[in-house]
Amino acid sequence: MSLVQEKQIAITVVSRAANLAQSVFKKLVNAETVTKKDKSPVTVADYSCQSLISLLLSKAYPNDPIVGEEDAKDLRQPTDESKQLKNRVVDLVNAELSKPQAAGEADDLELGVTRSETELLDAIDRGTFEGSAKGRMWCLDPIDGTKGFLRGGQYAVCLALLIEGKVELGVIACPNLPVDPSKPDGPRGVVFGAIKGQGAFQRPISETNGPLSKISMNSITKESIAQASFCESVESGHSSQGDSANIAKELNITKEPVRMDSQAKYCSISRGDGDIYLRLPVSASYEEKIWDHAPGRLLVAEAGGKVTDIHNKDLDFSLGRTLKNNKGVIVAHESIHGDVIKAVQKVLNVA
Ligand SMILES: Nc1ncnc2c1ncn2[C@@H]1O[C@H](COP(=O)(O)O)[C@@H](OP(=O)(O)O)[C@H]1O
């Protein structure tokens, strides 16, 4: 199967999951959110989107492993809370699966058919692959930016295909991002995608049969770097906002940072809504997760940007479920990435 066909499949499954997420968005009740051992929240939408995407992917690629953020352990507990959550997941996924195939959606996914509870829970657990430098694997973040999802901000459904440890295809759906950035109150919901060597594109999620438009980062030079705008996490625990302010000062950037949850940051700068994305380590021990960066990294690269860590090393997706050989993430247009790295290394006192 060609990467172009795989792209159509990835866009279809991610867009379906984005529809599902949108239907849950803001309607969550407490019983639909649980707190994981590491204290991060996980919602009925995280489980449902992982189930839906893993299930559809396994129709198209029964042998491909999936590295997904969630597992179904909590849904399999014999408590009332777990049962309630599980029933809601099954209902939501089946409601989306039962919608017939629309024009433009990929064939062979058996859309229009509901599934048993066992199939849907097993699909979630297909995401427990440990990662590999060999062969094919999919990398899935069913709801990236769960805190953004809960607070009514940005969130993203993120899927990437990796071959021999390299990202070959990436698709990200942002249900809450304006279709036209100049009309923040206009329609929302955009799907972004990229194939290695073939560019980056976007399309409204709802237009399953609509054209994909090519996107690119703003061209920016050393001379205009002071006019750049940068984005970072809303969560100060995910990226040091004090360090980013000092880096901005070092680059003579005066615009306030744009704070946004999820890989919507990669999407925004890929289409020129901003110029730089800084993710600066808060704790020395945290290892970035591959599903938080795989599709975003390809999207930016295909839109004219460069993505490295704070040591100017490429992100290495071949080492398991985390980027264990990288620290932080620095994203900027190729023409200014070197200058941004210099400022980052000066402020953080690293080389
Ligand atoms: N201490 C930390 N440093 C950096 N990232 C962290 C972190 N703790 C959690 N994260 C990750 O940050 C992601 C959200 O990124 P952002 O801050 O850009 O919105 C979370 O994804 P999920 O929301 O999918 O769990 C989670 O994987």
Ligand SMILES: [Mg+2]
């Ligand atoms: Mg995430």
